[in-house]
Amino acid sequence: MELFGAIITLIGSLFLFLGALGIFRMPDVYNRMQAGTKATTLGTILFLFGISIGHLECGCFGKIVVLILFVIFTNPVSSNALARASHFAGIKLTDKTMKDDLEKDNIENKGEEK
Amino acid sequence: MRKLKHSILLFLTLMFFWILFTSLDIQEVTTGIIASFIIILMTIPLQPVLSDIKLNPKSILFTIIYFFVFLKELIKSNIDVAIRVITPKLPINPGIVKVKTKLKSPLGRVVLANSITLTPGTLTVEMEGEYFYIHWIDVTSKNIEGATTSIVSNFEKYLEVIFG
Structure with missing residues (x-):
């Protein structure tokens, strides 16, 4: 059981590493956020889960389930807040970007106000 | 009615987390029930968001x-x-x-x-x-x-x- 937990923890840390690599490699803020949100969510979940089943004797399974739920609930909220703030702060998207509906609609809204 | 449903769901959620955090010891469960009631009293003036959940x-x-x-x-x-x-x-x-x-x-x-x-x-x-x-x-x-x-x-x- 301890070995099984250790393997899951290792997979989790691999995902965390890939998330960090993604933050380094992606071209703009939004794509970095994608890597930073997704890879780290599963990474953290697997990491905590691996610890909880590797050390069943500590009786911390319930606490770790709570931690996992908190990560699932708060991670998307914070990344949404960051992405929204950076878009309104006017951070440009990368040149590879196909389209930007939000930018277009905001310009339209401002036009109506004037 | 919406507030009542919200309160009951909130109570169940809070107790669920409390029992995960602690154990099924009678003293701890009693503390959890009292704390949950205080939290519910504090949230009564707010919007009853949890009542959107359908229960069937x-x-x-x-x-x-x-x-x-x-x-x-x-x-x-x-x-x-x-x-x-x-x-x-x-x-x-x-x-x-x-x-x-x-x-x-x-x-x-x-x-x-x-x-x-x-x-x-x-x-x-x-x-x-x-x-x-x-x-x-x-x-x-x-x-x-x-x-x-x-x-x-x-x-x-x-x-x-x-x-x-």
């Missing part, structure tokens, strides 16, 4: 199915992003698209937005009424209908039953 056998079944669908998508999304990151050419095709949701309840929309953020290559940037603006790492369809089908519909059919 079908919606409870769908909640369980939704959990597994969500888990599957979460794992898929992680592997997808991880593969994109380690591919030397960095195969991304990003853009912000606008999608429309059918969900009416605020809590349902929040859950939908969070689910979208945690699924393959999508990140909710802004919500405005029934429209979500989503940063998509690999844009495959540029109009609202196409994007809605490929991003939202998968979750919406479950959340519609759970939250209405």
Whole structure:
């Protein structure tokens, strides 16, 4: 059981590493956020889960389930807040970007106000 | 009535977390019950958000199915992003698209937005009424209908039953 937990923890840390690599490699803020949100969510979940089943004797399974739920609930909220703030702060998207509906609609809204 | 339903659901949620945190010892459970009541009294003046959850056998079944669908998508999304990151050419095709949701309840929309953020290559940037603006790492369809089908519909059919 301890070995099984250790393997899951290792997979989790691999995902965390890939998330960090993604933050380094992606071209703009939004794509970095994608890597930073997704890879780290599963990474953290697997990491905590691996610890909880590797050390069943500590009786911390319930606490770790709570931690996992908190990560699932708060991670998307914070990344949404960051992405929204950076878009309104006017951070440009990368040149590879196909389209930007939000930018277009905001310009339209401002036009109506004037 | 809505407030009562909200209070009962909030109480059950709080007690669930409390028992996970502690144990089934009688003293600890009593403390949890008292603390939960104080928290419920404090939240009575606020909006009863939890009352949007429908309580019937079908919606409870769908909640369980939704959990597994969500888990599957979460794992898929992680592997997808991880593969994109380690591919030397960095195969991304990003853009912000606008999608429309059918969900009416605020809590349902929040859950939908969070689910979208945690699924393959999508990140909710802004919500405005029934429209979500989503940063998509690999844009495959540029109009609202196409994007809605490929991003939202998968979750919406479950959340519609759970939250209405």
